[in-house]
Amino acid sequence: MASANAEKTELTVPVTLSSKPKKDWILLSLRILAFMATASATIIMALNKQTKSFVVATVGTTQIKATLTAKFHHTPAFVFFVIANGNASLHNLVMIAMDIFGRQFDYKGLRLALIAILDMLAVALASAGDGAATFMSELGKNGNSHARWDKICDKFEAYCNRGGAALFASFAGIILLLIITGMSITKLLKPNRINHVVP
């Protein structure tokens, strides 16, 4: 049905616009989805905090408690994760705005190449953030007996669960970003993207 409609409209619009609208809507909705995924990963991780009281000693019948707080910014990898995913969210917002308002600013297809390169850089940064946070979370969950680093997820369950949710959202975001970058690259292949090539 959709392809039939697209063919119908193709007959009425000028040639230079013929194949653009359909693909751009897919890309635009993927960008919105990716934005939502990375933005929620950023927010969940940035608000992640758990305060818990532990009984450290018992004097007679009085319990001496220590209150410990687990916060995302205690771990540099999670701070980097927030920066990387925040950057990916911002990148997708700017690209959506560029797609809607910036179509007239084009010079020999350089706009599309710039978008593809910026997409690639956003992927690289988001991927580094995900890698860092994933392995730091794994350490928090399982510990490392060789380095004598104990797991902390047995004490801070809620903190770890929220961190896991943030990681899950960012994984969805990075997969969408990879697809988006692949589409940005293949867009460069279209013969009609360079104005002077179109007859």
Add this chain to the structure above:
Amino acid sequence: MASANAEKTELTVPVTLSSKPKKDWILLSLRILAFMATASATIIMALNKQTKSFVVATVGTTQIKATLTAKFHHTPAFVFFVIANGNASLHNLVMIAMDIFGRQFDYKGLRLALIAILDMLAVALASAGDGAATFMSELGKNGNSHARWDKICDKFEAYCNRGGAALFASFAGIILLLIITGMSITKLLKPNRINHVVP
């Protein structure tokens, strides 16, 4: 001297090959450099191992020693780092081979798009590996007082120094890979890459 030679040969070869050799040599040498950087990162990290004896107790005049070994595969992040950098090395080798032997297998410029997408995927994986290993090394160097994870680099200096060297090599590799991917993307912009567009 080199550019003068390139210009001389340009005058003798057919038009369809005229602009290719110069840029490809830059890309090819960058790929070789990137391969060397990621391959050395892989090897340094994979061979990273330090065995050390610690005095754990003294009974009378007899010292009781414990021998501890720090190995890269005790830390999942370093295993991932080795896989990611190994993959980047292999990718660059395959791309170099494809550039030398695979020029005739092209269909409407899809070869170049495939190279750009594969470059981008290699960047994403290598970047994740670097992110994971960097923050795990930072933890080994500084520890994390909030999680009660003590630093281990005061005990295993040689292990940490070699790990730092591997990280340094992989950073050089990822920067080269980013430049290579950017070049792969801009290559798609050339009007003569699609055979049927060239008059």
